Amino acid sequence: MIERYFQFLGEDQAKQLLIANEKPLTPSIRVNTIKIDVETLKYRLESKGFMLEPLDWIPYGFKINNAPFNLGSTHEYLQGFYYLQSIAPMLPVHILDPSPSDIVVDMCAAPGGKATHLAQKMNNEGNLILIERNKNRIPALELNLRRMGVSNSIVIYDDAVNLSKMNLKADKILLDAPCTGEGLIRQDPSRKKSKNKNDIDKLSVIQKKLLESGLNSLNPGGHLLYSTCSIAPEENEIVLDDVLKNNSDFSVIKISSNYGVDGITEVYNKKLREDIKHSQRLYPHLHDTIGFFVSLIEKSK
Numbered sequence: 001m002i003e004r005y006f007q008f009l010g011e012d013q014a015k016q017l018l019i020a021n022e023k024p025l026t027p028s029i030r031v032n033t034i035k036i037d038v039e040t041l042k043y044r045l046e047s048k049g050f051m052l053e054p055l056d057w058i059p060y061g062f063k064i065n066n067a068p069f070n071l072g073s074t075h076e077y078l079q080g081f082y083y084l085q086s087i088a089p090m091l092p093v094h095i096l097d098p099s100p101s102d103i104v105v106d107m108c109a110a111p112g113g114k115a116t117h118l119a120q121k122m123n124n125e126g127n128l129i130l131i132e133r134n135k136n137r138i139p140a141l142e143l144n145l146r147r148m149g150v151s152n153s154i155v156i157y158d159d160a161v162n163l164s165k166m167n168l169k170a171d172k173i174l175l176d177a178p179c180t181g182e183g184l185i186r187q188d189p190s191r192k193k194s195k196n197k198n199d200i201d202k203l204s205v206i207q208k209k210l211l212e213s214g215l216n217s218l219n220p221g222g223h224l225l226y227s228t229c230s231i232a233p234e235e236n237e238i239v240l241d242d243v244l245k246n247n248s249d250f251s252v253i254k255i256s257s258n259y260g261v262d263g264i265t266e267v268y269n270k271k272l273r274e275d276i277k278h279s280q281r282l283y284p285h286l287h288d289t290i291g292f293f294v295s296l297i298e299k300s301k
């Protein structure tokens with residue numbers, strides 16, 4: 001893993017990344033505006049001794065700088081007033097920005113961090129279709145949907161590779177793809193050793209199939225947001241490049257703000273599609289987040 005980091009980041013940045021990976025992550029929450037307004041929740045948590053610091057770019061997201069007790073055991077948590085979510089994973093839905101009039105699909109939905117965020121952005125209205133292939137993860141998804149009061153969604157237990165055969169066209173698709181989780185080392189140090197290059201290769205095959213199926217299910221002018229909690233180019237830019245290769249119906253579009261640094265367009269002696277630079281990478285050593293990747297793809301009209 002470190003050899004690969006040296007190749008695509010350079011020695012200096014790779015060393016900074018390894019150091020930053022050892023620093024604990026400040027917890028953060030996303031206020032569930034389906035159930036409570038931001039000021040009321042802030043007041044309730046602060047009166048219990050929690051210290052909330054607003055995030056710059058998402059008005060209902062907060063870092064928790066002091067937690068007198070476990071954030072997962074407050075009455076407010078159990079009532080679904082907030083979701084425990086680290087900062088970078090709030091980005092995909094923020095960028096995709098679905099509205100109640102969109103047909104929205106989350107291709108890999110469990111346990112529902114981003115699905116509940118999609119519902120929130122849609123004001124809990126319209127059509128939200130959630131797909132999950134792992135039966136064992138569906139109860140956690142259902143529980144979160146219920147806790148957060150989501151009522152505009154249906155859950156489909158299926159392989160999302162089949163989405164393009166479902167006779168369904170969507171305006172907004174979230175593909176938060178299964179990945180090695182290389183970016184999660186700060187949260188879970190066991191990730192340093194739990195996956196190897198073989199796992200990356202296997203996952204990239206699945207990622208490409210899922211991306212193809214998602215793109216084939218978009219309405220003209222529709223958007224697909226691809227994200228992973230991995231910084232491996234093999235799971236991100238190279239997946240996009242392989243799938244989008246020579247396909248002029250789709251383009252990777254610029255995200256309105258810079259949350260991270262540009263996507264990589266030259267790696268392992270390979271030159272990738274130029275528009276892939278509009279993707280964004282977030283790194284522990286540069287952005288004080290987990291390692292994360294987001295890319296917004298548009299289907300031409």
Ligand SMILES: C[S@@+](CC[C@H](N)C(=O)[O-])C[C@H]1O[C@@H](n2cnc3c(N)ncnc32)[C@H](O)[C@@H]1O
Pocket residue numbers: 107108109110111112113114115131132133134137158159160161176177178179210
């Ligand atoms: C990165 S996690 C998704 C996290 C989720 N988006 C969230 O924010 O809580 C990937 C999920 O995709 C599911 N998955 C993997 N392969 C899939 C497939 N082919 N079709 C549908 N779901 C799949 C996994 O079981 C896992 O729950």
